[in-house]
Amino acid sequence: MVEIENPTTLINKDYESIELVTFAEWIEGFERLANLGVGLILEPGDDVYLIQNQLDLIDLIALDFSNFDDGRGYTQAYLLSKRWKYVGEIIGINAHLDQLQFMIRSGVTSYQLLESYKGSNEEDYSNGFSLCYQAAANNNGLNLQY
Amino acid sequence: MYKYSEKDTQFLVERVDQFEKQLNRYLSGELDEDKFRSLRLRNGLYMELHAHMLRVAIPYGILSSNQLRALADVADKYDRGFGHFTTRQNIQFNWIQLPEIANLLRDLTDVGLHAIQTSGKATRNITADPLSGLTEGEIEDARPYCELIRRWFNLHPEFSWLPGKFKIAINGAKLDETALRIHDLGLRLVKNKKGELGFSVYVGGGLGAAAMIGPETASFVPIEDILSYLESAMRIYNLKGRRDHQKKLRIKFLVRELGAAEFSRLVDEDWQQTKNDPELKLNLKELQSLKEDFELPIDPINLKGFRDEVDFNYSIWKKNNVRSHKVSGYSIVTISLTKLGSAPGDATSEQMRILAKLGDQYSSSEIRTTKRQTIVFPFVRKDEVFDLWKSLEENDLDSPHQGTLAQIVACPGRDYCDLAKAVSIPIATRVQERFNEMNKLLDIGDLNINISGCENSCAHHHIADIGLLGMQKNGEEYYQITLAGETLHETNIGKKLGPSVSSETVVDAVENIVNVFIDNRKSEEKFTDVFKRIGIEPFKEKVYG
Numbered sequence: 001m002v003e004i005e006n007p008t009t010l011i012n013k014d015y016e017s018i019e020l021v022t023f024a025e026w027i028e029g030f031e032r033l034a035n036l037g038v039g040l041i042l043e044p045g046d047d048v049y050l051i052q053n054q055l056d057l058i059d060l061i062a063l064d065f066s067n068f069d070d071g072r073g074y075t076q077a078y079l080l081s082k083r084w085k086y087v088g089e090i091i092g093i094n095a096h097l098d099q100l101q102f103m104i105r106s107g108v109t110s111y112q113l114l115e116s117y118k119g120s121n122e123e124d125y126s127n128g129f130s131l132c133y134q135a136a137a138n139n140n141g142l143n144l145q146y
Numbered sequence: 147m148y149k150y151s152e153k154d155t156q157f158l159v160e161r162v163d164q165f166e167k168q169l170n171r172y173l174s175g176e177l178d179e180d181k182f183r184s185l186r187l188r189n190g191l192y193m194e195l196h197a198h199m200l201r202v203a204i205p206y207g208i209l210s211s212n213q214l215r216a217l218a219d220v221a222d223k224y225d226r227g228f229g230h231f232t233t234r235q236n237i238q239f240n241w242i243q244l245p246e247i248a249n250l251l252r253d254l255t256d257v258g259l260h261a262i263q264t265s266g267k268a269t270r271n272i273t274a275d276p277l278s279g280l281t282e283g284e285i286e287d288a289r290p291y292c293e294l295i296r297r298w299f300n301l302h303p304e305f306s307w308l309p310g311k312f313k314i315a316i317n318g319a320k321l322d323e324t325a326l327r328i329h330d331l332g333l334r335l336v337k338n339k340k341g342e343l344g345f346s347v348y349v350g351g352g353l354g355a356a357a358m359i360g361p362e363t364a365s366f367v368p369i370e371d372i373l374s375y376l377e378s379a380m381r382i383y384n385l386k387g388r389r390d391h392q393k394k395l396r397i398k399f400l401v402r403e404l405g406a407a408e409f410s411r412l413v414d415e416d417w418q419q420t421k422n423d424p425e426l427k428l429n430l431k432e433l434q435s436l437k438e439d440f441e442l443p444i445d446p447i448n449l450k451g452f453r454d455e456v457d458f459n460y461s462i463w464k465k466n467n468v469r470s471h472k473v474s475g476y477s478i479v480t481i482s483l484t485k486l487g488s489a490p491g492d493a494t495s496e497q498m499r500i501l502a503k504l505g506d507q508y509s510s511s512e513i514r515t516t517k518r519q520t521i522v523f524p525f526v527r528k529d530e531v532f533d534l535w536k537s538l539e540e541n542d543l544d545s546p547h548q549g550t551l552a553q554i555v556a557c558p559g560r561d562y563c564d565l566a567k568a569v570s571i572p573i574a575t576r577v578q579e580r581f582n583e584m585n586k587l588l589d590i591g592d593l594n595i596n597i598s599g600c601e602n603s604c605a606h607h608h609i610a611d612i613g614l615l616g617m618q619k620n621g622e623e624y625y626q627i628t629l630a631g632e633t634l635h636e637t638n639i640g641k642k643l644g645p646s647v648s649s650e651t652v653v654d655a656v657e658n659i660v661n662v663f664i665d666n667r668k669s670e671e672k673f674t675d676v677f678k679r680i681g682i683e684p685f686k687e688k689v690y691g
């Protein structure tokens with residue numbers, strides 16, 4: 001696709017390959033990119049409020065969780081999913097197994113683990129909790145008590 | 147007394163299971179140092195100079211006698227027979243072996259205790275007035291609110307990876323025993339003109355190298371809207387807090403950089419979008435049920451004709467350690483753990499068991515801890531105070547230090563802490579040795595001396611009458627002195643006296659400061675009153691000559 005300068009691709013939840021642009025590329029050329037069915041990578045420092053009014057132009061949003069201690073992605077996921085009701089896929093990329101419970105409840109709809117977790121036994125990680133003490137973006141199937 | 151339900155206990159067990167897996171992955175090399183650090187801190191585990199330190203939460207500073215016994219057992223089984231009560235009402239164990247931690251935590255789940263979020267970049271254990279529910283004139287007992295807010299932010303998916311730690315204090319009394327305006331977020335229970343209950347909110351306080359008093363960001367948030375307001379404050383912090391600079395992580399830096407007005411505006415803008423979300427309303431039914439759980443276990447008694455014993459030592463102790471209770475026939479008794487040479491706040495397992503037993507006998511099995519590292523028996527019958535004192539005396543727990551300057555608050559300092567620049571505990575001991583005459587102590591009256599071994603300010607030196615901060619100068623230990631910090635009636639950060647003083651001369655300096663106070667004091671004036679009246683100069687002159 002000539003219009004995209006440095007394409008990265010990602011397999012979405014339907015196993016289709018989808019091209020991703022960076023946040024800066026999107027902001028600069030969203031009118032041009034809008035019809036191409038591209039996804040967007042949001043780094044923790046990117047201002048998610050800037051795309052608030054363009055969400056129906058974006059097929060998929062990838063939030064980058066590679067920095068274990070940087071929690072901004074959880075708020076980005078919350079805003080997209082709960083507040084702005086984004087209906088596309090919100091995929092957490094470079095995810096850490098220890099943080100899946102937080103990502104999913106914040107509104108991330110699918111995830112791709114960091115390479116280093118390949119071959120890990122998911123059983124060694126959280127098995128989830130029998131109750132949750134708060135309502136969050138995603139409360140599906142959870143026993144809430146607050 | 148409020149107790150966790152079976153479901154809550156099950157949650158604690160699940161959290162220990164999860165932590166044990168994380169620990170095992172670390173021990174087998176599968177989990178790297180950095181990630182483990184982030185995970186272990188969320189569970190109160192620090193790596194210290196000689197061993198591992200584990201901080202266990204004492205929610206709102208309240209323990210049942212059984213919980214205290216369980217802590218004593220932990221001290222014996224996993225530590226060297228003692229624990230350390232902290233200024234945030236928690237307890238720390240300093241000599242824990244890494245592979246045993248999961249077993250230790252599992253033992254504690256049986257009595258509803260845990261280490262969840264006692265450290266790390268998330269919402270910490272919430273502090274309340276240790277006298278909640280006990281004193282006259284309280285606006286409302288803060289503890290049910292503390293508990294609802296604690297639950298809400300327990301493993302909260304959006305706010306568990308904040309830029310820095312997040313400490314909340316809630317006060318429902320007239321005087322502020324919680325020091326709420328030096329917390330990241332402080333809540334004061336207030337009533338509006340219509341008599342409705344709500345909170346005024348203060349954000350961005352904190353001590354450390356840049357001590358700040360939190361400005362008010364909202365003057366009245368109705369109680370049912372408090373969760374959404376707190377979420378909005380944390381959301382703005384999560385997105386905009388300084389993650390780029392290790393020393394600017396706390397919310398106080400964000401509030402200072404944006405300005406309180408702009409920060410409040412951003413929070414308010416976010417809050418307008420969520421405050422009507424029914425999912426975020428405080429659960430008033432649960433609140434009611436918690437209020438019942440926190441009801442006092444005593445009824446007024448008529449002790450007409452009762453005459454207390456006459457005994458010289460008893461009367462000295464009673465003057466400083468016994469306060470009036472709002473329920474007639476009862477007293478509030480404070481027990482000081484200070485002893486020459488031992489770290490302030492330290493308690494041996496034997497002392498904990500004695501306190502648990504006496505708590506059963508004299509205080510409806512409830513025991514509280516305070517920010518001055520003392521123990522409170524909240525429900526002692528007036529006609530049993532003497533018997534309690536006798537038992538304390540037999541067990542060497544009758545220190546009359548409480549309410550005098552000898553009740554020093556000190557952090558572990560260089561004896562235990564690898565961040566320390568100087569010792570704290572030995573300075574406390576030397577000050578206590580200098581002022582070892584009871585008559586003199588009683589004459590001086592209540593005067594707070596707090597000693598921190600470095601700028602992290604664990605001992606709250608900024609809000610003491612006399613604060614000492616340990617530092618290094620040319621490889622030697624020096625102490626910076628601050629005067630007249632306070633939080634009870636109003637919040638003030640202590641003023642720097644002048645150049646730091648050497649370890650040799652620091653106790654002389656303290657004595658000089660106390661003497662200036664005594665020489666200038668009029669009738670009932672407190673240290674801060676005198677300081678406000680005469681200013682810092684007379685103190686400077688005396689200390690630096």
Ligand code: HEM
Nearest residue numbers: 232233234328352353354557558562563565602603604605
């Ligand atoms: C020896 C183990 C300890 C270590 C390594 C330690 C470490 C720290 C650090 C690094 C900070 C600053 C955090 C920041 O500003 O972001 C801090 C703050 C604090 N610590 Fe400790 N601490 C220890 C023991 C204690 C003890 C024993 C107490 C209570 C007596 C305590 C109470 C506090 C309090 C109240 C603060 C907050 C001060 C503020 O408002 O800025 N800590 N601690």
Ligand code: SF4
Nearest residue numbers: 557563566599600604
């Ligand atoms: S104030 Fe400094 S020396 Fe003291 S416990 Fe805290 S970090 Fe350690």
